[in-house]
Amino acid sequence: MKDLNHQFEIFYNDYQDMVTTLCLGYSKGDRELTNDLVQETFLNLWKALPKFEKRSSPKTWVYRICVNTCLLHIRKSKNKKTEALATHHASIATEAPSDKDYHELYGAIGQLKELDRIIIMLLLDSIPYPEIAEITGISEGNLRVKISRAKRQLNKILSHERSI
């Protein structure tokens, strides 16, 4: 158990920024939902840790858990608040001082459909196509079609927003 918890902490320290950014993008910048998603992702990761085989890279493995947690997340009642973190860290995704700078980023990504949003975010994180295909379970050919369509849509959104 101690080993498992230690392993968890390593995963957390290495990938928490990646997970938080992906969850923020998925939730269109909604901090409360992001906290829910990040906690759920790490809970799912902790549960899956004993079965982690080093067949895929740890990064891809964490991405798979995070992407599935986001896609399968069932929005809970608004009254059910995110569980506060045990120490002085009241939440993971605290309002960063320069948060407003990223409104355009999250706003544009947020206008895409859920799956397209995930694919675009993986692409923004410079994940190669074969790895995105492995994470999502979409064939590479199909993925290329989706990526070019999502990119086109994203460019349209961005140019529209900048023209306003």
Place this chain on the structure above:
Amino acid sequence: MKDPFEQLKSTWQEAKKEQTAADSSAMLQTILRHHGNSKRAHLMTILILSITALGLMAFFYYLAPLQTTLSRIGIGLMTGGLIVRIVIELVSHQKSIRIDYASNSNRSAKQAQAFYHYRKKIHGPVTLIIVALYTIGFYLLTPEFSNYFSTFWMWMIDGSYLVIGTVLFLGIRQGVVKEMQDLQRIYDLQDALNEA
């Protein structure tokens, strides 16, 4: 001029760098507590249902041993329904923990779909049959009960069951609607994963 996607990419990397890291041991404590809470909540549901079933059995065995065959069938239907409900709860929990989040999205979505399909079946005909049998069982006790209670109290007992039944029905219905929306979301996700 820089490609808008490339611009977005560099903003993304900046956003990533700015994420403040919460303490890993704090996160570990939080998820362990969360895990413990959900396990306890599941056990509590099983416990409440089991105590209700045992309480019913004990009540009719020790305190009010009803004599007629009709009443005994009624008790059987009521306790039987509760036992089936407990088994369903256990199976449902097992199915929900079988969703593998470390798998690819296509496979995970299929597993989630199977789980919600099961829930759909449970919420539909199975729950209706359980509630109907429980209700029939309850009213089968009425003839023998009427030997011991006045007409006024019989009206009160039968009437209160109707009120409780209506409240329960509305509560269950709300849950069903929510879960069916969740199932629809997973169908849509599966379609999106497979469409070209």
